[in-house]
Structure formats: C-alpha cells, structure tokens
Amino acid sequence: MDWIKEIGVNDVVDILIVSYVIYKLILLVRGTRAVQLLQGIFVVVLTWALSIWFKLNTLKWMMDQMFTLGVLAVIIIFQPELRRALEQLGRGRLFSRSSTTEDQDITQRIGHILKALNHLAKRKIGALVVFERNTGLGDYVESGIPIASQITSELLINIFIPNTPLHDGAVIIRNGQIMAAGCYLPLSENPFISKELGTRHRAAIGMSEVSDAVCVVVSEETGQISLALNGQIVRDIKEESLVSKLYEELRPKAKSKEKTPFWKWKGGQHE
DSSP, X not given: OHHHHHOOHHHHHHHHHHHHHHHHHHHHHTTSTHHHHHHHHHHHHHHHHHHHHTTOHHHHHHHHHHHHTHHHHHHHHTHHHHHHHHHHHXXXXXXXXXXOGGGXXXXXXXXXXHHHHHHXXXXXXXXXXXXXXXXXXXXXXXXXXXXXXXXXXHHHHHHHSTTSTTSSSEEEEETTEEEEEEEOOOOOOOTTSOTTOOHHHHHHHHHHHHSSOEEEEEOTTTOXXXXXXXXXXXXXXXXXXXXXXXXXXXXXXXXXXXXXXXXXXXXXXEO
C-alpha cells in the first residue's frame, strides 16, 4: 500500500481535472454522429492491436500508414465538434452545467407547436418541423438560416408564411429551441412511397430514415398533418394521437419497454 502514500494532493487534483474534462467532452459529442466515428476509430485501433498480437505484418503496416495521418484525419472528421467546443469555451459554457431536456416544459412546448400547426393546416400552408433527438442534426442545421430562438407559435407561423425567405425547407428544433429554418433534408428514395406525397413528405420520411428525428408535416394541398418516424409516416393524424406521440417521444426518459408500435396508431392513415 506504499503507492497510496506516494500519491500527493497534486496528483489527485490532476486526475479529477482530467476526468472532468473527459466527462464534458463525452457530453459534447453525445447525440451527434461523432459517436459513430469514435466507434470506427475504436475498431481501427483494435485491428492495429490484433495485428501486433498475431504478428500480421502486412496488416500492421497498413494500420501504421493510417496512424501517420491520424491526427490530421481526426481534426478534419471532428471539425464541427471541435468548433462547437471552442465556441462554448469562449463563452465560458464548456464547464458550466449542461442544460438538458429535463429543464424544458414539454407540455408548453408541444402546445405552441400544436397551435402553430393547426393555424397553418386550416389555411393549407405547407410546413415541415423536425425534432432532433439522439442523432445529431448539426449538418442539416448548418444548411439553413440560424435562429436559435425559443419556441413560440407566432414565430413558427411567421416562418412558414408563403413568399417569405424562410418558408421553404424545414425548421429544426433542438432541446426546446428553434435552431434553424429553411434547412435542406435528404429525400427518401423508398419506391413504395405513395405518388401523392410531395417533397415535404418525402423529406420528412428521408430524415426519419437516416436519424431518429421526429418529423411533422403540414400539407399545402390538403391541410392534413402527418407524422414521420423511423422511416414510416402516418398521414392525417388526429390531434389527440399527435399530442400523445410527441409527448411520448420528446419528454425525458419517455421510452418505455412496451411502446405502442408506430403502425398500430389510431387516427391516421399509415403509409
């Protein structure tokens, strides 16, 4: 136990600081595509270790070549996360207490959204609203016009008014904030989608295919409200079902072990 006595106060402080920095970095990349990239890096490192262990010289040479440019590659790959970390550090927010969805009033937020959707639907004004969840949508946010505003029904309505600069494209919401408007989303290439569905619906389905985002669409042809999730869409969803599903998917720790399957909802036409 002599090694315990050799650990000084400075060592303890050093370990605590490094641990806290690592913890904040994990929070920074959590919910973004950087998590998948880190998993890929882990696989590469594991392959390199196995090549040494089993003396696979050719494979080890290939891994060595990858590590030669590894630092530069990491900087390029994690450029959005590094930029965000530097911005938060400059604002003094990197080491401040993180604001999470637990601090948000989900009921009030959904109320504002529902009021805006109903207003747009009655007037047959097209709209597309995307709720970011675990999968980061930073790339799509950057494709639009930054707003970073609290959710209000008046703001959502004004964004989608026809012939205004932001009415085309999608609104992306993250943690109770409207992050950007006029965002470009990937269109679904599913050949089984109904020909009746336009670009907004295809974009909503496409977004739900590449992420776990919840997408709500207002049709400008019919005024119907639809909800897309996990590559599926429920058309003309009833208000009660919409509120219930939004609350279920967006509130903190809302995922239960026995959730109602998406295709078994009542009050909408499944596509």
